[in-house]
Amino acid sequence: MxxxxxxxxxxxxxxxxxxxxxxxxxxxxxxxxxxxxxxxxxxxxxxxxxxxxxxxxxxxxxxxxxxxxxxxxxxxxxxxxxxxxxxxxxxxxxxxxxxxxxxSTHLHDPGFVGHQVAPVLPLAALCELVAATLNNGSAVYEMGPVSTAMERHVIRWCCDTAGLPSGSGGVLTSGGTLATLTALLAARQARAGWDTWTHGAHDGPPLAILVSEQAHYCADRAVRIMGWGRDGAIRVPVDADHRMRPDALVAAHDEATARGVRVIGVVASACTTATGAFDPLEAIADICEARGLWLHVDGAHGASFLLGERHRHRLRGIERADSIVWDAHKMLMQPALVTAVLFRDERHGAAAFAQDASYLLADDPADTWWDLASRTFECTKRFMSLKLYATLACYGPALLGEYVTRTADLATRFATMLRDAPDFELAVEPQCNIVVFRHVPRDGTVRDDAALDALQPRLRQRVIEGGRFYPVQTRLDGRTWLRTTLMNPFTTDAHLAALLDAFRAAA
Ligand SMILES: Cc1ncc(COP(=O)(O)O)c(C=O)c1O
Known part of the structure; x- marks a missing residue:
């Protein structure tokens, strides 16, 4: 044939x-x-x-x-x-x-302990070849009939896994940053108190959201794109484990309201980028419920831990979110980009881009679920669903659960290794697969904070140039730390011991 x-x-x-x-x-x-x-x-x-x-x-x-x-x-x-x-x-x-x-940078190498980008499942990579060759977008049904149906099933699976009720839904979109903007556009339309889509962002009091000091920059970026300016993202202080403080959230909301700002919602991180901290979602959900605030959960990295039996407790309360962002190209081993943006009430997703005001919450989007372009930023949209659908259909969620559990367990053991090492300092107990630490040479050559901060990037650069490992770095409370995200399921304790030796040798 x-x-x-x-x-x-x-x-x-x-x-x-x-x-x-x-x-x-x-x-x-x-x-x-x-x-x-x-x-x-x-x-x-x-x-x-x-x-x-x-x-x-x-x-x-x-x-x-x-x-x-x-x-x-x-x-x-x-x-x-x-x-x-x-x-x-x-x-x-x-x-x-x-x-x-x-x-190129080799994410399948167990020495890759850098950014939150997945070593890709070979099956999912092959799906990309098929999807690219077919080039069936999903903006209009006729251009991607299978892709649209697969997306609907994948989104249902995500909603069910997060514990969202029936009537929830969403779309796949191009990355966590765009997904966050999509979710916050819907939040704005739902909670601003006027039709922002039609009349713009400034037809009422100044709008704002509350985010943890440790939130990913995508929330701040979304707010600025929406025209709320620098003050549109109000920072909420965190506790010693870098989790949003509920008491500080209440205080920040009260203070902003007293200033005449209309706070429409809260962006909770589950988890944060820098240290992998999970904000206390239940306590935050209680506050949002009592105060009529939209709850958005940034689960770009951490939502996948719903699949890990011993780790899903950290996400308790996510089922109460109004919207959730979940990156599959982080902890579901998918090629970039594929992100689920989920809404507790599917109609809010349609309202994010309510090009026709008569559409606004009037119709049931479930009746026109195949019209994806009305709910996504993209007009031409990639055939994103195939890889995730095939992963779930061929291997089941158990494989993904094994992956998140294995990488988080490895992080726990790495933390023990760091605590036991006299010349390393652990910044904070890891809550998933992100570990933050620094090298503190014991020979007395590095005396003050500034010198210690300057040392870490130099060590990192040397280690990278050595070719065996790729760690990254972060700023925390004004100090510089080394950071690893243990993305590779084949990284072992021995690799991590060798990584510490590589830092020592570099020092
Ligand atoms: C917590 C968190 N949210 C959002 C994002 C942005 O996601 P993306 O890189 O897919 O745009 C990241 C990326 O690292 C992240 O860590």
Missing amino acids: THALSDHTPRAADRDPDAPSAPHDALAAAFDPDHFRALAAPVVDRLAALLADARAETPSLPVLPWVAPGAQLANWPLALPERPDVARTPAAFDAMLARVLEG
């Missing part, structure tokens, strides 16, 4: 490779199925070899092949051929691919 489609087209493989392609042939050759096979087969082999290398006792590739940005730019001059040379492309592409793989 597949060959029947290509019988009428000139095949790249049949052509004399030295004969230049005529331009009118080149398009047909570029789409030739055999050309596709010639391109694809080495890709799979190379990626399989990359996965194998990452699992080797000593991977041959550095986790982050450090090259200064300017030199990297020089490494990749874009030479444009005068004419398409399709016949030579498989070999040229393969050579390019080899260099891409060599020069």
Whole structure:
């Protein structure tokens, strides 16, 4: 069957490779199925070899092949051929691919302990190839019939997992930052007290939300995009574990209200980016309920811990949220980007982009669930659901639960290791798979706070250049710390002991 489609087209493989392609042939050759096979087969082999290398006792590739940005730019001059040379492309592409793989950061390497980006499940990566080839967006049903149906099921699973009631719903969108803006647009429309979508943000008192001091910048960014300015995100102090303080939340709300600000809601972090702290959702939900505030839970990183039996208690209260953001490209091992933005009442999601005011909460979006463009920022939207749907359908949530549990348990053991080490200091007890610490040399060479702060980034840079590990850093209470997110399920205690030795050697 597949060959029947290509019988009428000139095949790249049949052509004399030295004969230049005529331009009118080149398009047909570029789409030739055999050309596709010639391109694809080495890709799979190379990626399989990359996965194998990452699992080797000593991977041959550095986790982050450090090259200064300017030199990297020089490494990749874009030479444009005068004419398409399709016949030579498989070999040229393969050579390019080899260099891409060599020069990139390797998230499958157990030495990757950096940012909150997942080592991707191979199945999910293959789904990306299928989704990209089909290029079925989901803005209008006809352009993505399967994609739309899969998205509906995936969103239902997310809502059920979070404990949201029937009548809840949402969409998949392009990342946690955009999802947060989507959720806060809905919150604004629901709680501002006037039709902000029609009359703008300034047709009443100044609007604000309350966020923890440790919240991800996406909440502040969303507020500024909505035109509320710097004062639109009011910071609530945190406790010693970097969790939002409920008493401080009440005080901040009272203080803002007294100033004439209309606070429409609270953004609770579950968890924070810097230390992985889970705000006390139940206490915050009580306050929101008593005061008529919208509760938004930023679960971009932490919502996945709902799948870990021993860790889901940290999210108690999430089922009371009005909206939730949940990144699958963080702790569900999916390729970036795929984020679920969920609403306790699905109609609020539709109101976020109420282009037609008559649509506003009047209709039941469940009746038109296939009209995704009306509920998402994106017009052309990627086929995002396939990878998550396939992951759930093929492996079940148990695999994801095992992943989050394994990485969080590893973090607990790493914290013990750090507490036991005389020359390291743990910033705070980890609440999930994020561990923050610093090296404090015991030889007395680093005497004051400023010197200790300056030391950490230098050590980090050296460790990165060593090629075995990729840790990151953060600022906490004005001080500089090293930070690891244990994203890789194959990172072991031995790797982490070696990481500490790498810091010692760098010092
Ligand atoms: C807590 C939290 N919220 C939101 C985001 C933003 O998500 P994204 O990077 O998908 O835009 C991040 C990213 O690290 C995060 O850690």
